Amino acid sequence: MEPVSIKNILRGYIEINSTVIVQGWIRTKRNSKIGISFIVINDGSCLRNLQIIANTSLKNYTKDILLLTTGCAIKVFGNLKISPNNNQKYEIQAIEIKILGWIDNPKKYPISSKYHTTEYLREHLHLRPRTNLFSSITRIRHIVAQSIHKFMHKKGFYWIATPLITSIDTEGFSKMFCVSTLEVVHLSQKKNYGIKKFSKDFFGKKTFLTVSGQLAGESYACSLSKIYTFGPTFRAEHSNTRRHLSEFWMIEPEMAFATLNDIIELAKKLLQYIAKEIVIHAKDDIQFLFVNKHAKVHIYLHQLICEDFVHISYTEAINVLKKSQENFNNKILWGMNLNFEHECYLTEKYYNKPVIITDYPKDIKAFYMRCNNDLKTVAAMDILVPGIGEIIGGGQREERLDKLDKSLKNMGLEKNTYQWYRELRKYGTVPHSGFGLGLERLIMYVTGVKNIRDVIPFPRTFHNADF
Ligand code: 4AD
Numbered sequence: 079m080e081p082v083s084i085k086n087i088l089r090g091y092i093e094i095n096s097t098v099i100v101q102g103w104i105r106t107k108r109n110s111k112i113g114i115s116f117i118v119i120n121d122g123s124c125l126r127n128l129q130i131i132a133n134t135s136l137k138n139y140t141k142d143i144l145l146l147t148t149g150c151a152i153k154v155f156g157n158l159k160i161s162p163n164n165n166q167k168y169e170i171q172a173i174e175i176k177i178l179g180w181i182d183n184p185k186k187y188p189i190s191s192k193y194h195t196t197e198y199l200r201e202h203l204h205l206r207p208r209t210n211l212f213s214s215i216t217r218i219r220h221i222v223a224q225s226i227h228k229f230m231h232k233k234g235f236y237w238i239a240t241p242l243i244t245s246i247d248t249e250g251f252s253k254m255f256c257v258s259t260l261e262v263v264h265l266s267q268k269k270n271y272g273i274k275k276f277s278k279d280f281f282g283k284k285t286f287l288t289v290s291g292q293l294a295g296e297s298y299a300c301s302l303s304k305i306y307t308f309g310p311t312f313r314a315e316h317s318n319t320r321r322h323l324s325e326f327w328m329i330e331p332e333m334a335f336a337t338l339n340d341i342i343e344l345a346k347k348l349l350q351y352i353a354k355e356i357v358i359h360a361k362d363d364i365q366f367l368f369v370n371k372h373a374k375v376h377i378y379l380h381q382l383i384c385e386d387f388v389h390i391s392y393t394e395a396i397n398v399l400k401k402s403q404e405n406f407n408n409k410i411l412w413g414m415n416l417n418f419e420h421e422c423y424l425t426e427k428y429y430n431k432p433v434i435i436t437d438y439p440k441d442i443k444a445f446y447m448r449c450n451n452d453l454k455t456v457a458a459m460d461i462l463v464p465g466i467g468e469i470i471g472g473g474q475r476e477e478r479l480d481k482l483d484k485s486l487k488n489m490g491l492e493k494n495t496y497q498w499y500r501e502l503r504k505y506g507t508v509p510h511s512g513f514g515l516g517l518e519r520l521i522m523y524v525t526g527v528k529n530i531r532d533v534i535p536f537p538r539t540f541h542n543a544d545f
């Protein structure tokens with residue numbers, strides 16, 4: 079007989095009184111004085127648990143069942159019944175319970191049934207998925223990933239696997255992780271440090287973990303018209319904040335024959351679609367997060383679904399910030415980068431909704447951004463949301479070779495390094511645009527979880543790569 083998931087039982091897919099096999103980890107267990115044990119198990123298929131009724135008719139009742147504790151893994155063969163208890167619809171009357179895994183010293187089991195802080199759980203990354211909070215986040219993350227693929231496919235985009243190991247810097251000024259098989263001792267000898275040595279390296283040149291799949295994505299967009307990448311990206315910045323990871327996932331749609339406005343529309347529709355899918359497919363998990371102090375979840379999902387976005391230019395954003403009475407750390411000047419405090423002011427205090435900002439000064443954006451007619455700004459866009467700040471960055475790409483070369487030169491970047499990228503402008507160039515959506519920042523937004531380390535299974539941050 080095939081085991082069934084708790085999710086399918088609770089959905090009512092299994093006939094009442096039929097015999098089933100269920101398996102899972104014990105959340106709680108209570109032994110009554112009259113020889114009955116109530117064992118509540120969870121198998122992670124959904125948020126909710128299933129109660130198992132075990133009594134003295136079981137062969138191993140005294141030897142095993144009475145000794146079971148939170149965290150033990152069991153396999154139950156029993157009858158599915160309607161529960162007389164109002165808190166749950168179904169329960170299993172056990173015929174046989176096999177103990178798959180005991181808890182070695184229950185007093186030391188880190189995930190006891192009491193409340194644990196997220197800080198504490200970060201020290202037990204391998205066991206935290208056994209909590210409701212982390213299993214809920216994980217299921218929502220899955221729904222988000224699936225909905226992204228579904229949406230892009232419906233809209234006619236092809237998924238492209240762009241390389242994680244690269245020899246060029248997509249953004250032009252990123253802090254990248256070097257990929258090398260050279261001996262560390264060799265690397266640290268200053269006199270050997272340089273280009274020459276990298277010719278002896280695995281790839282025969284200096285290589286890095288990519289910060290974005292965009293440039294490679296552009297080459298496929300300039301053939302398949304609509305593509306997207308979806309994979310991990312890496313940044314070696316020392317930003318030890320609650321919204322930065324060194325390894326995070328990005329979705330990067332890239333569209334030929336498209337302008338800035340086209341991708342703004344695409345981004346809005348994508349976010350809206352994801353939010354709707356979450357509401358449909360992760361109802362219980364969202365409800366759980368809502369009642370567990372992440373109370374803004376419903377508001378945030380509503381904001382996305384209602385497409386309640388403000389669209390302003392960078393210059394307008396600067397004017398709003400200048401007029402505010404806030405005590406910002408830096409004086410507001412046209413040309414500056416918007417920091418987190420500015421993003422928070424705009425999204426939380428001034429507009430109180432997601433904000434799209436376009437047309438940034440060219441000096442604070444990457445070399446590939448398309449220069450506007452004023453020659454001072456570029457056709458870039460960022461989407462900022464309350465509580466998180468930037469979740470999307472993108473823009474229209476510079477498709478004119480002379481202007482691209484000028485931009486590379488102004489930014490002090492080597493033309494030869496970007497040779498193949500420049501060729502896309504030589505051979506059948508077209509206007510094209512795209513953006514990058516940070517998966518973890520999006521998950522923070524839709525779950526209300528405050529720290530980015532809690533929305534990825536095994537976070538990598540500065541001085542932290544446990545497990
Ligand atoms: O704005 P970014 O740097 O844009 C790019 O990389 C472009 N090449 C994307 C494109 O146009 N195809 O990054 C895009 C998004 C940000 O808006 C943010 O959501 C996320 O990636 N992001 C990070 N998320 C977590 N930790 C970090 N260190 C992040 N850096 C960027």
Ligand code: MG
Nearest residue numbers: 460468470471
């Ligand atoms: Mg950005």
